[in-house]
Amino acid sequence: MTTQTADLIVSSNAVFTGLSDRPEPAAIAIAGNRIIAVGSKEEISKYAGEETKRYDFQDQLVMPGFHDFHLHVMHGAVMMESAMLFSARSEAEALEIIREFAQAKPNEPWVIGAVWDAGYWDTQRLPNRYSLDRVVPDRPAIMFHAEGHYVWVNSKALEIAGIDRNTEDPAFGIIGKDETGEPDGLLYEKAMGAVVKHAYHFTKAKKQELFKNFLAHAASLGVTAVHDLFATESMDMLTDYELFKEFEDTGELTARLHLWPALDGDLERAKRLRETYQSDKLRVSGLKQFIDGVITARTAYLLEPYADQPDTRGETSFPPETIKKWVVEADKEGFSIRFHAIGDGAIRLAFDAYEEAQKTNGKRDSRHSIEHVEVIHPDDIPRFKELDVTASMQPDHFAMSERGVYTERIGLAREPHVFSINTLQQAGARLAFGTDFPIDILQPLLQVYRAVTRIDSSGENVWHSHERISLADALKAYTAGSAYGTFREHELGTLEAGKLADIAVLERNLFAIPVEEILDTKVRLTIFDGKVVFEQAETLVEK
Template sequence: MMMSKKIADLIVSGNAVFTGLTDEPQPASIAIVDNKIIAIGSMEEIMIYKGEETKVYSFEDQLIMPGFHDFHLHAMDGAVAMETATLFSARSEAEALEIIREFAESRPDDPWVIGSVWDAGYWDTKQLPDRHSLDRVVSDRPALMFHAEGHYAWVNSKALEIAGIDRNTENPAFGIIGKDENGEPDGLLYEKAMGAVIRHAYNFTKEKKRELFKNFLAYASSLGVTAVHDLFATESLAILTDYDLFKEFEDKGQLTARIHLWPALDGNLDRARQLRETYQTDMLRVSGLKQFIDGVITARTAYLLEPYTDQTDTCGETSFPPETIKKWVVDADKEGFSIRFHAIGDGAIRLAFDAYEEAQKENGKRDSRHSIEHVEVIHPDDIHRFKELDVTASMQPDHFAMSERGVYTERIGAKREQHVFSIHSLQKAGARLAFGTDFPIDILNPLLQVYRAVTRIDSSGVTVWHPEERITLTDALKAYTAGSAYSTFREHELGTLEVGKLADITVLERNLFEIPAEEIPDTKVQLTIVDGKVVFEHTETLIEK
């Protein structure tokens, strides 16, 4: 596995190298010149590439592997969330309010008080909050608290006032303004109704955006994340979207993760083509288009084939008319775009497949590598369509442990609950898996996703949710590396450690194949290499000269 003799810039060596080509790690050494892997072999074979200036990283049983490739996140939204009040630990509304109060007092100069990841499903009463309780702890400034799934928010009266939302404000398309028994806004905003508030809360200066993005990149590197997919979130979050900012970082050599951009699939193909032409480098590129078909189960905005079990007058709804969705797909597919749909309910997943199938009929079969995001509640009759239509299942395994399992099951009932996050069933049926986090809906740590995929431990922290849906550690790591690379047409340069591929490498402080599964999420990163450059280094990393 050698190329012509050169002097390496870096050599990374250890007893546990997981290349992704085999199922187990093996002892190996890797020589890197510039941004490419030029040789892999034994220490003796690779030492011929060592020169006076070569940096040699010698590891023992730490796991050396391809860099984590997060297939689904929201970079700038996540960067903002890193600076917000974190409410996931609250087990009552009072606890959540105390966290918010302390956070607000610690940041008196912030114009908005922003929080995230609250979930009333975990509270003692399981009752949704309202603006009045939030007013009691934050009255002088607007406050915006995103639900854990990011599809609804809890706001105070000041935020409603600034956004111009009152009893006479009509619901936007695919959005609901929560109202109390007197018809007044209750402080809960669902789906696109959040937009009027977010537009004000997220109106940051360019300098603030630079600071946010810099923090995001540093965080990603510290977690061994070497490539990410920044997906269109919502129209209201578009205020954060700043591809020129990403380009500025690339031009200055400060882009320490590969960024794959997925702007909105919205019928505007002129804009999509222009963006694709503008951003097309190894470090920053438009990879395709993304859109939402539905919402989430807990808010009953996910689109189901049959009504919700605990509210039989609704199946949820689609974010756009099905015919519009299909037309957008056919037209974009014809232009060679890969497409990704947020589809959580079985109705939404079926509609995504129907749209992809229609594109194949209209445009002919091609290597399109379309994806479906989340794939939470799938009808068993649709599982085979992943392989049949050559669609990637883009999943975030920790999501099934984020929602309180009892609440989730109440929404959909026992029958549909059998087909929730069916990762192994999808894999067995020939679906390609690609893993990510959906950061900031979940934390950016890839090892939490890997842990859930191999254990299926649910929100109780003890019980296994459908043990037959567990997958192996090898398959979980491949879904987080090679699966993501393939699904964005980069399998020839990313996703495995091979001669000729780009040098994106992560070293973990422990060998995941040798430790108990419960210790996986707490394993730290020792070293992160992106494009042949060390972008994160634990202080105790051993370097030889």
């Protein structure tokens, strides 16, 4: 029997296959787009031929490619070219960043920025349109809040969107008003759409450029698979599945794209999309919708009122009965469903909808999930295992909100049940990690760092140390957990013979360094579908 010749052989003293909790010395033989063998260097040497490329990474970590379970591709691509405001510690600092950014891009029709958070500002007061008018008087400007559920816009943007004192709030949306009844420049939830649809009106060529930049960025971070989730109707106009298909057809797709269009009752459209996009690189994996908003804007849906505003507990984005009806119908058609659910009321409603689908349609291997799972009622923790629902989480989210502001909103009684990653895992929940890019940066190792340390954004304080998980479990949640969440555990998520060759190589062995060094670790090499799609210039190749 002739031994198959490998196109690539990757070896290291630290190979994390995902099948155990520690890396081990090993070599991986790759032919075409598959792993054909994993074993010792001696065992794998028989797969080497004259044309085989060999990489020996000595003590650097070889692992499955990162599989980001929750992000927004094109919205993120836009944000990569926008003013980044997270570092601002006052409104004045944010405005200066915006002013400099606008001056540097005089020909852009819109001034777009992101990731501001007044919770970190010296006054902790929300901004208004008038301050933005002072630094961008001549063009429309839109600044996305760090959580992405509200925006700060200037007067020009309101004018273009046709928003004035007489404009009524849309369903599940709020147009902020000042004491005189005039729009104050803050738009919450679905009220954002009127402005976003104008800001995101791009040409096909611009979309191609944005997507190309996103793919290159993802490859440089070892990300080989992503889940592009429906964001909002206005942002969805930017998403272009046909564009993704063109990149696949020309061989330019360097990450697997799992598409999650809207769960909105239109199952005929959903089924057409599922039939159209079903390859191993580009596929519709299910449907996604929002049940609520976010804690800091008090749009997350809670079981009990907000501690700092007792007249509200948030609301659901659609009536609960509509949400349940959509789930039952989509589940019957074999769709996996994912719900943005941050408040304990929203999380409970998601479980209730999934449970109703099981009772109506019968139990099946559905792989439904709940996104974010920030504030959960303890009674609902066991339901992840009972209903076999994936907990899709982004560990850095707890460090993105100012902890004092977050706790003021929910109160001390609910605070122990925030971002309960380890508690969920111990209760049998399947974890899948992602970034929610561009709400957070597309950096898997930042999420891993937060999961294993629980250190908040101060860099010093630990938020619930008992919710730390092990490094191995964090990496598995970012690889095997995501693969399982989309029915791909047979071909992705671990390094085994027969699986697709999606591999990341890190410049340091994460298991052998102090945890703080995780943040500084770079990617040396990224292999996607058996081909090298990113490598540092100094990577050594042996012939």
